Amino acid sequence: MVTGKKTKKTHESLNNRLALVMKSGKYTLGYKTVLKSLRNSKGKLIIISNNCPPLRKSEIEYYAMLSKVGVHHYNGNNVDLGTACGKYYRVSCLSITDPGDSDIIKTLPGDH
Amino acid sequence: MVKFLKPNKAVILLQGRFAGRKAVIVRSFDDGSRDRPYGHCLVAGISKYPAKVIRKDSSKKTAKKSRVKAFAKMVNYSHVMPTRYTLDVDLKDVVTADALQSRDKKETTGKEIKKRFEERFKTGKNRWFFSKLRF
Numbered sequence: 001m002v003t004g005k006k007t008k009k010t011h012e013s014l015n016n017r018l019a020l021v022m023k024s025g026k027y028t029l030g031y032k033t034v035l036k037s038l039r040n041s042k043g044k045l046i047i048i049s050n051n052c053p054p055l056r057k058s059e060i061e062y063y064a065m066l067s068k069v070g071v072h073h074y075n076g077n078n079v080d081l082g083t084a085c086g087k088y089y090r091v092s093c094l095s096i097t098d099p100g101d102s103d104i105i106k107t108l109p110g111d112h
Numbered sequence: 113m114v115k116f117l118k119p120n121k122a123v124i125l126l127q128g129r130f131a132g133r134k135a136v137i138v139r140s141f142d143d144g145s146r147d148r149p150y151g152h153c154l155v156a157g158i159s160k161y162p163a164k165v166i167r168k169d170s171s172k173k174t175a176k177k178s179r180v181k182a183f184a185k186m187v188n189y190s191h192v193m194p195t196r197y198t199l200d201v202d203l204k205d206v207v208t209a210d211a212l213q214s215r216d217k218k219e220t221t222g223k224e225i226k227k228r229f230e231e232r233f234k235t236g237k238n239r240w241f242f243s244k245l246r247f
Binding site: 032035036039040041059063065066067068069 | 113117142
């Protein structure tokens with residue numbers, strides 16, 4: 001059930017969906033706002049980069065477990081995640097509060 | 113998408129004098145108030161944990177060791193770590209926002225919380241809440 005090697009195709013489609021969310025939906029970037037969105041139950045999906053420090057990663061996962069929100073571990077580091085969001089800075093974790101036209105929330109949380 | 117910072121949730125304070133202490137949310141103010149324009153909650157917590165009681169302790173010693181010192185505090189959500197535990201002790205009538213206004217009201221509130229926490233500790237339930245968090 002654990003996908004050892006994420007295939008290129010699904011990774012690209014995730015990037016596409018993420019780009020659609022950036023364009024049409026609402027999101028917050030960064031650890032502090034991710035926790036805020038989990039606390040006020042606005043977050044619908046959390047994406048964490050793979051080089052997020054493990055303590056921070058487990059903290060976000062714990063909050064997400066309490067609020068029953070899916071967490072996706074992005075197959076790339078914070079530089080890649082920032083690029084996938086179309087930003088010129090690093091993004092270690094992000095929270096999608098409103099997916100807009102994207103179906104990212106329906107197609108992802110088979111993962112975690 | 114489930115709200116989890118609700119009354120009776122056990123939390124751990126992260127900042128302030130009581131950092132590292134366990135507390136229970138009595139009342140939560142998600143949208144803040146005029147003086148505190150951020151999400152915050154009223155918590156009642158343990159300032160001094162009860163000591164470990166062993167079988168050969170005399171009853172006087174047990175009574176002394178089972179004492180709990182409690183506090184009540186308004187605390188920002190971001191200074192609090194929620195846990196998966198809950199503690200349902202009825203503190204809503206005792207711990208109110210105006211109980212924190214003056215020193216003597218705070219003292220009497222603390223004593224009342226202490227009494228209720230001690231009763232709960234003596235029943236042996238909620239062991240996790242009354243054990244010190246080691247770090």
